[in-house]
Amino acid sequence: MLIMIGSIILSSLESTSSEWKPYSKKIIKQLETSNTPYFIDVTAKWCITCQTNKINVLNKQKTQTLFSNHNITLIKADWTNHDEAITKLLNQHNQISIPTYIYFDGTNYSVISDIITYK
Secondary structure (H helix, E strand, O other), X not given: OEEEEOOEEEEOOOOOOOOEEEOOHHHXXXXXXXXXXXXXXXXXXXXXXXXXXXXXXXXXXXXXXXXXXXOOEEEEEEOOOOOHHHHHHHHHOOOOOOOEEEEEOOOOEEEEXXXXXXX
8 A cells, every 4th residue: 555645655564663753953963874764743732733633644553654664763843832953943944834744765855744644
């Protein structure tokens, strides 16, 4: 089965689980240096669209399985209190609002914003 989240298309295989790591510049640098794919969820507790995307897509088992099967490191950038490091991350990717999702495939970036769904 193919799953498309925004402009990211991956194939779903078997079931495993994934855990979200807190955002830090250090972990991003480590992942990029080793060309390891990652997916950043720039979110906030007060963001209704962010919470809806979590319920409808990001926290679903098939999405978690997809990320795990493709060895994609999951990173949560919590902007609830307008963290300056996360503001810089948004600016770096020409974004000014949330939700924003940043996918690094090991070489290139894809940026997705707003509502995400399965296609």
